[in-house]
Amino acid sequence: MTAHHDVLLVGGGGAGLRAAIAIAETNPSLRIAIISKVYPMRSHTVSAEGGAAGVIRGDDTLDEHAYDTISGGDWLSDQDAVEAFVREAPQELLRLEHWGCPWSREPDGGVGVRPFGGMKKMRTWFAADKTGFHMLHTLFQTSLKYSSIERYDEWFVTTLLEDDGRVQGVVAIDLMSGRIETITAHAVILCTGGCGRVFPFTTNASIKTGDGMALAYRAGAPLKDMEFVQYHPTGLPFTGILITEAARSEGGYLINKDGYRYLQDYNLGKPEPKPVFRSMELGPRDRLSQAFVKELQKGRTTETEHGPVVHLDLRHLGERTIESKIPFVRELCLKYQNIDPVKDLIPVRPVVHYMMGGVHTDANGATPLAGLYAAGEVACVSINGANRLGSNSLPELLVFGARAGRAAAEHASSMAAKGPGAAVLARGKDEELRLGQQFTRANGHRERLATVRDEMQKAMEDSAGIYRSGQSLQRGVDTLRELRERFSSIAIDDRSLTFNTERIAALELSFMLDVADAIVGSALAREESRGAHQRTDYPTRDDQRYLAHSLVRRAPDGSSRVEYLPVTITRWPPAERVYGR
Amino acid sequence: MADRITMQVARYRPEIESDATFQDYEVPCPRDWVILDGLNYVKDRLDGTLSYRWSCRMGICGSCGMTVNGEPKLTCATFLADYAPGPVRVEPLRNFPVIRDLVVEIGDFMRKLVKVKPWIIRDEGDVRPLSQGEYRQTPAELQDYKQFSMCINCMLCYAACPIYGLDPKFIGPAAIALAQRYNLDSRDHGARERMEILSEHAGIWGCTFVGECTKVCPKNVDPAGAIQRYKLSAAVESLKAFFMPRGA
Numbered sequence: 001m002t003a004h005h006d007v008l009l010v011g012g013g014g015a016g017l018r019a020a021i022a023i024a025e026t027n028p029s030l031r032i033a034i035i036s037k038v039y040p041m042r043s044h045t046v047s048a049e050g051g052a053a054g055v056i057r058g059d060d061t062l063d064e065h066a067y068d069t070i071s072g073g074d075w076l077s078d079q080d081a082v083e084a085f086v087r088e089a090p091q092e093l094l095r096l097e098h099w100g101c102p103w104s105r106e107p108d109g110g111v112g113v114r115p116f117g118g119m120k121k122m123r124t125w126f127a128a129d130k131t132g133f134h135m136l137h138t139l140f141q142t143s144l145k146y147s148s149i150e151r152y153d154e155w156f157v158t159t160l161l162e163d164d165g166r167v168q169g170v171v172a173i174d175l176m177s178g179r180i181e182t183i184t185a186h187a188v189i190l191c192t193g194g195c196g197r198v199f200p201f202t203t204n205a206s207i208k209t210g211d212g213m214a215l216a217y218r219a220g221a222p223l224k225d226m227e228f229v230q231y232h233p234t235g236l237p238f239t240g241i242l243i244t245e246a247a248r249s250e251g252g253y254l255i256n257k258d259g260y261r262y263l264q265d266y267n268l269g270k271p272e273p274k275p276v277f278r279s280m281e282l283g284p285r286d287r288l289s290q291a292f293v294k295e296l297q298k299g300r301t302t303e304t305e306h307g308p309v310v311h312l313d314l315r316h317l318g319e320r321t322i323e324s325k326i327p328f329v330r331e332l333c334l335k336y337q338n339i340d341p342v343k344d345l346i347p348v349r350p351v352v353h354y355m356m357g358g359v360h361t362d363a364n365g366a367t368p369l370a371g372l373y374a375a376g377e378v379a380c381v382s383i384n385g386a387n388r389l390g391s392n393s394l395p396e397l398l399v400f401g402a403r404a405g406r407a408a409a410e411h412a413s414s415m416a417a418k419g420p421g422a423a424v425l426a427r428g429k430d431e432e433l434r435l436g437q438q439f440t441r442a443n444g445h446r447e448r449l450a451t452v453r454d455e456m457q458k459a460m461e462d463s464a465g466i467y468r469s470g471q472s473l474q475r476g477v478d479t480l481r482e483l484r485e486r487f488s489s490i491a492i493d494d495r496s497l498t499f500n501t502e503r504i505a506a507l508e509l510s511f512m513l514d515v516a517d518a519i520v521g522s523a524l525a526r527e528e529s530r531g532a533h534q535r536t537d538y539p540t541r542d543d544q545r546y547l548a549h550s551l552v553r554r555a556p557d558g559s560s561r562v563e564y565l566p567v568t569i570t571r572w573p574p575a576e577r578v579y580g581r
Numbered sequence: 582m583a584d585r586i587t588m589q590v591a592r593y594r595p596e597i598e599s600d601a602t603f604q605d606y607e608v609p610c611p612r613d614w615v616i617l618d619g620l621n622y623v624k625d626r627l628d629g630t631l632s633y634r635w636s637c638r639m640g641i642c643g644s645c646g647m648t649v650n651g652e653p654k655l656t657c658a659t660f661l662a663d664y665a666p667g668p669v670r671v672e673p674l675r676n677f678p679v680i681r682d683l684v685v686e687i688g689d690f691m692r693k694l695v696k697v698k699p700w701i702i703r704d705e706g707d708v709r710p711l712s713q714g715e716y717r718q719t720p721a722e723l724q725d726y727k728q729f730s731m732c733i734n735c736m737l738c739y740a741a742c743p744i745y746g747l748d749p750k751f752i753g754p755a756a757i758a759l760a761q762r763y764n765l766d767s768r769d770h771g772a773r774e775r776m777e778i779l780s781e782h783a784g785i786w787g788c789t790f791v792g793e794c795t796k797v798c799p800k801n802v803d804p805a806g807a808i809q810r811y812k813l814s815a816a817v818e819s820l821k822a823f824f825m826p827r828g829a
Contacts, residue, residue, distance in 0.1 A: 038634075039691070041734050042642045097715045100701040100766060102723060102730050109717030133641055134730065141699040141759075153691070176680055205636040238613055241639045332639060335658055336613075450625035494630040496594050499681040502629045 002425065005033040005150070006412040007405075008170060008185040010157050010212060012036035013043030014132070014394065015376025015401035016191030017139040018092075019365075022405030024146040027413055035152040035172055035183070037207060037504070040140045044193050044205045045397070048132020049244035049328060051124035052394035054089035056113060060121040062086045069392060070572050072118040072284050073356075073385020074531035075547065076225065079570040081363045081381045085392075085399050092398035093125050101138040102127050114325075115249040116391045118284040118579075120277050124391040129244050129328040135394060152183075156504050157211065159431050160188060160219040160372065163423040167219065167372040171431040175504065178497025180435050182428030184420035186412035187371050189404050190216060191397075194355040194377040197508075198516045200457035202352040203235055203242040212378035214511035216359040217518060221367045222551040224380040224565075226515075227523035227533045228356035230388055231466050233288035235351025237306035239336055243329055243348055245390040247341075248281040250325050253313040254288070255345075256300040262310070266291040269580020279580040286387040286532040287579065289350040293466050304347060311345040318342070350466060354393065356384045356532065357522070360551055365404025371411065375404040382549065385567075386531020439503060445491040449502070452490060453509050456483050460516055464523050469536045473524040480517050487513060517560065522550045525562040543574050586610040586661055587668035588619050590631065593679050601679065603670075604628075610665060616656035617645055620671070620683075633683035640799060643735035647683050648672040653737040655799045674740040676749075687736055693752050694734075696778055697760040702771025722767040729762035729807055731800045738794035738804050744787050751787070752779065754794035754804030761807040764814075772814075780815055788812075 007023050009016040012034045023032050034040065055065050065086040070077050097103055097111060104112045104126050116124040127134035143149055154175040161169040161184065169184035192212030196204025217223050233254070234243040248254070251274060256262045261271040261280065268287060269279035276282065292310060295301050301308035314322060314329070319342045322330055333339050333346055358380035365373040365381075376397040383396060463476025487510060494502040528542035529535050548564035555561060585607050593601040606627055608619040617635055624631050635645040640658045647656050650670050661669065677685035709716060738754035745751045760779060764772040779785065788808050795805040 038636060038642075038644065039687075039734075042636050042644050044637065044642075046642050046733075047637050047639060091711055094711050094715060098701070098709065098711065098768075100763065100768060102727060102766075103715075105718055105720050105723055107720065109719045109722070111715050130641070130731075133733070137730070141694075142701075144695045145698070145700050176686075205638070205642065207636050239638065335640065448625075449629065492629070494632075496596055496630070496681070498595055499632045499684045501624075501632045 002182045002184065002428070004184045004420065006030040006186050006416070007032050007408050008183060008188045009034045009191055010170065010188060010215070011043070011191035011193060011376070011378070012040030012151070013191060013193055013376065013397070014045035014136055014139060015397040016040075016189070017136075017143050018398050018401030019189050019191060019375055019405035019408070020149050021139070021143055021146065022402040023409040024148050026406050026409040028148055030148060030409055030412055031150070032148050033150045033152060033183070035155045035157055035170065037154060037156045037175070037211075039153050040151070041137060043136060044208055045132045045136040047203070047205060047242070048135070048394055049129045049242060050246035050249070051114060051116060051126035051131045051391045052093055052135070053116065053119065053124050053389070053391040054093040054395050055086065055123050056090055056111060056125070057122060060123050064120055065123060067572060068119050068278070069383060069389055070385065071575070071577050072389040073387055074541065074577060075574040076385030076530060076549070076567055077383050078381065078568040079572060080568050082383045083570065084363055085383045085396065088399045089395035092395060092402065096135060096138055096398065099138050099142045102134050104128055114246060115275060115277060115282060116389070117245050117248065117282050118278060118389040119391070124249070126246065129246050129326045132394060156507065157215065158435060158507060160215050161424045161427050162219050162369065163421050163427065166370045168420050168424045169428065171428050171435070173435065173504070175499050178500060180432045182425065182432065184424060186415040186418070187373060187408040189365065189408050190359060190372070190374040190378050191376050191401065192378045195512065195515045196352050196354075198457065198512045198519070199352040199460050200454070201235070201240050201461070203232060203240050204352070209508040209512050210515035211508065211511050212374065213358060213518070214514045216367060216372065216374065217514055217554050219369060219372070220554070221369050221372060222360045222553045223518045224357055224360040224549050224551055225382060225522070226355070226357035226518045226552060227526050227550060228386050228531060229352060229464065229519065230285055230354040230356060230532055231289035231350040232285055232353035233292060233350050234312055234348040236332070236337055237304055237309055237347055237349055240351045241332055241336055242351070242353065243312060243332070243346060244326065247312060247314055247326050247329050249275060250321060251275050251317050252281060254281055255311050255313055256295050257302045258300065262295050262300065263288065263291055266294065267580065283579045284387055284389060289466050290534060292350050302347070307349060309347040309349045312348050313345055314341040315343060315345070354388055356380065356382070356386065356388055363403065364407040365400055366407055373404040373408045375400040386533060439492070445489040447486050447490040449490050449506055449509060452483055452486055453512070456480065456513060456516055459483070460519070464520050467534045467536050468523055470524065473520055476520040477517075477524060480513065480520060484513050518552045521560050522552050522562055526550060547574060584610060586619070586665055588623065589668050589670045590620070590623070590683070591672040592631070592682055594681060605668070610661050612662055614661045616647070616649055616654070616659045616661055616669070616671060619661050620656065632681045641733060643733035646674050646735045646737050646740065648674055648740065653740040653797050655735060655737070658799060674736055676740050676742065676746045677736070685736075689749065690734070690736065690739065690753065690756070693756045694759070696752070697756050698771060698775055698778065699759045699763060701763065701766070701769050702774060704770045707770070716768045718767050725767070726762050726765035728802060729758045729765065732758055732802050733800055735799065737797045737799065741793040741797040743791055743793065748787065752785065754808065757785070757811055758802055758804040758807040761811055776815055779811065785812065
C-alpha cells in the first residue's frame, strides 16, 4: 500500500509538533503527517525538567546568552546559528505562552525566570520542574486544532526512500497490525530525538534509540560531532532518573563523602552560601561530570550497591522552596529512592543525558540530502558545540523545529506538481519485501537480543565514557564490529504480527549499533580534548587542528569516514573557558 | 523478604488465542525494582514474546498503566516488593479493548481528546500580538487550573471509572479535566464553546461522584472534582441560556 503526503515528520515530540504547526501555518493547503512510534504525548520531551532559556529581562542581552552558549560549548558552536537561536528563542517561548503553556509566574503576572548552569543571567523560563511535560502537552494539544495535520501513531519508520539525490518518503510498520507501508512525501523532517540508550546508564527513555540518526546515516547524510556525549552530573543511582539542574540553581550543594563542596578544587570558583552565576554548582555539565571522576579517583566518593555516588544537599532550602520550585525532585526522590530531600541527602552520579552531535543540518534544518530535514536533539546545527548548556535544548527544538518546518513547507510547495518517482516506489516495495522476509524466515538463530544490546552498552561506557583514550576507543570499535556480526544471528521468538515489540526492538538495536559506531569512530579521530570529549592521551584543546566539526559518512561498503568542517566564528574568537572567576 | 517473586502475567495473542490466559514467570525481587523492571526481566531473559508499553520509567510519559492485583497502576511507580511474597497478577487496563498481552487500544480517548478542544480559544479580535509580550497571569490565577494541567493521559482513571465501563460514549474523567484545565485558564475564552460540546455527550450526568478516578490518579489531578464543577457550571449556563439566548 502507498500513501502520500506533502511533508512527513518522523517523530512527534517537541521538535516534530512545533515543525508541524509551522508548516500548517506557512501553507494551510499542505498535507502534513506525523509518524511516531509512540503517541505524541509519550515522547521524551515530556521528561525535560528544569526550563527553557530565552532572554526576557531588562538586565540581560542576546549577546550575553550567545556568549554563554558559545563558551559553554568550548567554541565548537557555529556562531551565526547561535545568534539566530538566541534572537528567536524568546519569541518562541512567548508563542508557547500564548498557546497556553503554564509557565511559572512572578507576583505581577509576568513570566518568571531562574538561573541555570553556565548562564550569566536569569533567563531560564520554567513550569515548576516539569517544563518539558508542559511544553509537550501544550504543543500536542495545540496541534490538534490544525485539520491539515494527520497522524500515524505507533508506526515505526524503517528506512528513508531516496532517489536521484532526493528523499521522497519512508517505509514504516504499523505496530498494531504489523502492516508495512510505503509513505511518500516531498519533504521528510527527522525529529526523533537522541540516542542515550546506546549507553547502559542514561536518563533517556527506552524509546531513545537514535532512529533518526541511523536513518539519515544509512541514506548517506553525514552525522556531525557525534563524539560529544553529555553526561548530566546528577542522576539517581540504579534508575538513572534525572535530578534537575534547577535543584542547584535554587541553591543545592554538591558534596563528597566528607561533606565537602568539592567543585572548589576544580577551577570552578569558591563556595558561597547562595548560588553564583557560572560558578561552582552552576558550572557547565561537562566540567561537573569530569570533577566527579576526579573525586572518584581520589577516593572521595561514597560506595553504594549501585556504584559510587556523591550527594546533592537541598536540606537548607527548606520545604517551601522545594515544594514550590522543584516539587518533581521531591516526588521522584520519595517515589523511587525512598528519601525526602527536605531532610535527606540525595545520592547522585553522572548519567548519559544528551547528544550534542546529530544529523548535519544548516540553520534551517536542511541536511545535504535534498528533501531531508532534521530538528531537535536528532540534529546538529550546531549551537551546542562540545557541551550543551542546561535549558538550551527546549528552546532549540522550538526555534529549529519552526525553522525546519518553514523550510520544508517551502520546498514541498515548490515540488507540488511532482509525484514520487517510479524508482522510489520500487525501493519501497523492496524494503517491504525485505522486512517481510526477515520476519517470516524461521531462522533457528540463538543469539539473545538483550545480550547483544547489553554488551553494546557496556562497550560504549568502557570505551567512550566521560574520559576516553585512543586505546579504549579502538577496543570499542573492535567490539562493535563483532557485535554487528552477532546481531545478524539474533533470535526473534515472537512471530505475531500484532504489536510485536520484539521485532521493533531488533530494528532499534540495529539502528543503535550504527549510531554507536559513529560515536566511537568520531571520538577516535578527534585527537584533542574539548568540552564533553576528554581524551586522556590528548588532554588539551587543539584549535590548530580541531576548531572544526567532525562529519562522519558511511560508505556503501559499510565502512565510515570522518572529515572536518570549519566552525563558523562571527564575533567571539576562541578563548579560555572561565568559570568561577 | 523473599528474593524472588512469581508474576502472573495476562497473555493474549489474537492470532493464537481467542481468550486471555495467564503465564507465570519467576523474577528477582530486589527492594528497588518496580513492576516494570520485573516485566523487562521477563522480556530480556525469559520470554521475548511478551508485549507491553513503556518509555520514561519516571512516571511522566503515561505509557505503562496496567492492572496490578486488580488495581490500575503505573507499573514504573509500583514496587514489586510491596506484593511479596506474591504472586502478583499483572493484566491490561480494564475498560479498553486489548490489542495484545498488556497493550490496550486507546484510540477512543484520542478521539475524545480532540472533541473537548484542548487549546486556548480567544474571542475574535482579542488576540494579543507577540510584540505585546505575554498574557499576564498571576500565581493565583495559575493555581486555579494548574492541578488539571498535570494529567499525563495514563488512562488509569478510565480503567477505574464505573460509568465508562458501562457506557463507552461517556467522554470520561481525563478529557473533562482537560476541558476544565482550559476553561479555568485566565487566558482562555472557550468555556462556552466547550460547554456545548460536553453537554451533547451522554454520560456526564450519570457520574454520581463515585470518585474512583481521583483515587487512582497518580498525579493528584482530581478529575472527579472537575466533573462536579463542570456539572455545576453547565447547570448555571443552561439556565442562563434559557433566559438569555446566545447572541442576545
